[in-house]
Amino acid sequence: MENRYSVHPEQVKRFTTEELRSHFLMESLFTENELTMFYSHEDRVVVGGAVPVKADIKLDAGDFLKTEFFLERREIGIINVGKPGVVKVGDEEYVLQTKDFLYIGMGHRDVSFSNLNGETAKFYFVSAGAHQQYPTQKAAISELTPAHLGDDAASNVRDLYKVIHNDGIKSCQLMMGITVLEKNNNWNTMPAHVHDRRMEAYLYLDLNEDAKVFHFMGEPDETRHLVVGNEQAVLSPAWSIHSGAGTSNYSFVWAMAGENYTFTDMDLVPMNGLK
Template sequence: MEIRFQSSPAETKTMDTARLRQEYLIDTLFQEGKIELVYTHVDRLIVGSAVPTKEPLFLPTDKKVIGVDYFLERREIGVLNIGPKGIVTVDGTDYELDTKECLYIGKGNKEVWFKSADPANPARFYLLSTTAHASYPTVKVTADQAEPTHLGSIENSNERTIYKYIHAKGAQSCQLVMGLTELKPGNMWNTMPSHVHNRRSEVYLYFNVKDDAVVFHMMGEPTETRHIVVRNEQAVISPTWSIHSGVGTSNYSFIWGMGGENIDYGDMDPVVTTDLR
């Protein structure tokens, strides 16, 4: 399991492009036949992926990193499939996940396996895990069951729909909040005006980014902004003090996930565009 340490705002504003990418960009996800996991000291989130091909993949435990006998002994995890149909097996119970379906798995489950319905056309499971002090039931959420919120306008190039899967009014969790956002064709901006939330950290996983397209992910303190160029199926870690917004060369989708002090989706501190530097 790769480990990322936390960088301060003062340190971050001195970084060049290569160092910013090394600290905040995760570009090793979705390798066929493998589980990839990155542990970040930013709210102790674990970001990962599973792409099972010929053989099922078992969610491993790195005891040296997380100090437990099994992965979910003191954690919870959200699994969102962005590929073809797959199966997640939790302590012997199978859950089929089609494209854009999500599974919340609570603290205390000992064995988690990932399998593709068609190994030649594998599922692409995105994983996000937070620490947990309470147990909640394992729950599957389909795309139709996710709570939609329509925002933006074509005039501002940010017409989009936010789908909430794991949140206070959906799948219950201890600390994890998770969903996805889809921009409509002709729209490029997300989360602008931007915000920070000093009580929670966030991770963005960009997907449905065309091969010849990129997304410029905006980050940093509101008065010390930076950008990271992101391509398809790459993730960016966003600490509490950083804005998190993006603009693409065409429309795209992204999974957002948060962990921290609460599970209130609306808990954020807005930053007006006139204050950005």
């Protein structure tokens, strides 16, 4: 578990590129046979990845959380971004195809990840604090109906899948979904917004090795950027915009946690307010 402390926006104005990347970018989430986790003090979320190849990987934070087991006081949202794999929750097994989601509520002691038929599954997850237990529930991407957004003139035609949210899979405070940009489109979340009542994390996917996303962050009138590669994630504090433009089309998994559970709780930033 790597610890990431919160930083004040006034500090970020003076950050070098290296400092920005060390605080906000999660470059290596998927290592074979390992559980990789980042603990962010932005709303106490845990962002991580698991790639089981030789053996199952147990969801276990050691003594970092100071609880008996990972989900003692937490909930978790999981998406498989690799080949088909299995998440085991107690005695129940859930097969996740590529881009399928699974929500697991508070209180489940035994959770593990495994591959299926020797394929390389890659599980990405975001966990937040919880105050009550909601049912474990799977959402197959093939059974979801996305919101179709954007237009060709703005280069942002995309499908937005809301999965864990108030009108979908119920949770305490975690919201999670995926946005898929169509071919020849490269902009996401522009015009930008902030939501001062919750943080957000982006995992960028479906990029070729030589393709990049320029992720824009910072206060609206003091923006910065991170150059992000495939299967890398960015932490976005509540005071920061979160928007990206890619050298090709891509997908991104978004997850939010914080004070407000309303998906539309956001403060839009007019284009002429960005600097």
